[in-house]
Amino acid sequence: MRVCTLGSGSTGNALLVEGPGGLLLVDAGLPWRELQARASRAGFSLKGLQAALLTHEHSDHVRGLDPLLRRGVEVYASAGTLRALGIRGTALAPGIELGGIRVFPFSTSHDAAEPVGVRLEANGSRVGIATDLGQVTSAVLEALDGCSTVVLEANHDVERLLAGPYPWPLKLRILGPEGHLANEDAGQAIRLLGDGVREVLLAHLSLENNTPSLALETVAAALDGWKGRLYLTYPDRPSVVVGA
Ligand SMILES: [Zn+2]
Numbered sequence: 136m137r138v139c140t141l142g143s144g145s146t147g148n149a150l151l152v153e154g155p156g157g158l159l160l161v162d163a164g165l166p167w168r169e170l171q172a173r174a175s176r177a178g179f180s181l182k183g184l185q186a187a188l189l190t191h192e193h194s195d196h197v198r199g200l201d202p203l204l205r206r207g208v209e210v211y212a213s214a215g216t217l218r219a220l221g222i223r224g225t226a227l228a229p230g231i232e233l234g235g236i237r238v239f240p241f242s243t244s245h246d247a248a249e250p251v252g253v254r255l256e257a258n259g260s261r262v263g264i265a266t267d268l269g270q271v272t273s274a275v276l277e278a279l280d281g282c283s284t285v286v287l288e289a290n291h292d293v294e295r296l297l298a299g300p301y302p303w304p305l306k307l308r309i310l311g312p313e314g315h316l317a318n319e320d321a322g323q324a325i326r327l328l329g330d331g332v333r334e335v336l337l338a339h340l341s342l343e344n345n346t347p348s349l350a351l352e353t354v355a356a357a358l359d360g361w362k363g364r365l366y367l368t369y370p371d372r373p374s375v376v377v378g379a
């Protein structure tokens with residue numbers, strides 16, 4: 136599987152996974168034209184796109200959904216997410232196969248109806264995706280364990296968030312158990328997962344409460360001796376393509 140984020144963060148999330156049987160889109164938070172342009176910039180064509188998997192119903196993950204539905208792209212999400220969106224689609228079940236990729240959803244702690252992360256398996260390789268989570272629960276660690284490629288949220292620096300311009304209710308929401316993951320917590324999670332993780336894409340960075348270098352430095356500081364590689368993702372352009 137090869138993996139690439141086309142956009143990441145509160146301005147719009149979309150991620151491509153290329154499996155043995157075609158392309159899978161995870162989240163649809165970008166307009167169709169933008170998806171196409173960024174996919175081609177990353178070396179992919181969306182012509183063969185058949186399925187979109189949604190992690191939850193927040194607008195930064197579903198803003199670009201309508202054009203996909205009009206194009207007949209099959210939508211997969213948890214039953215709660217489908218209900219919250221009021222759309223038809225297929226409820227995710229463990230082991231469901233999309234484009235030759237077996238999908239194992241797991242619950243994430245986030246203030247949406249029924250948010251999920253996913254572990255994807257194909258040809259003996261495993262990819263884990265967990266963004267939009269207030270905390271790394273044991274369910275998340277269990278799901279990501281054994282994934283050589285991980286896409287993990289590194290949303291904010293706690294001090295920067297506390298000192299920043301957001302109103303208090305929003306700060307508390309982000310910091311809360313159903314909010315977003317701090318850089319430090321992302322680092323701790325990767326440290327716990329250990330050297331089985333070969334590469335990590337740090338995702339959903341806040342533009343206000345984080346910087347790319349702060350995210351990289353803070354996560355790296357928690358990873359003394361870890362042998363994998365960290366990569367950034369971007370709100371306005373594709374990330375590197377990772378996976379094998
Ligand atoms: Zn989000």
Ligand SMILES: [Zn+2]
Pocket residue numbers: 191193245247267
């Ligand atoms: Zn969200």
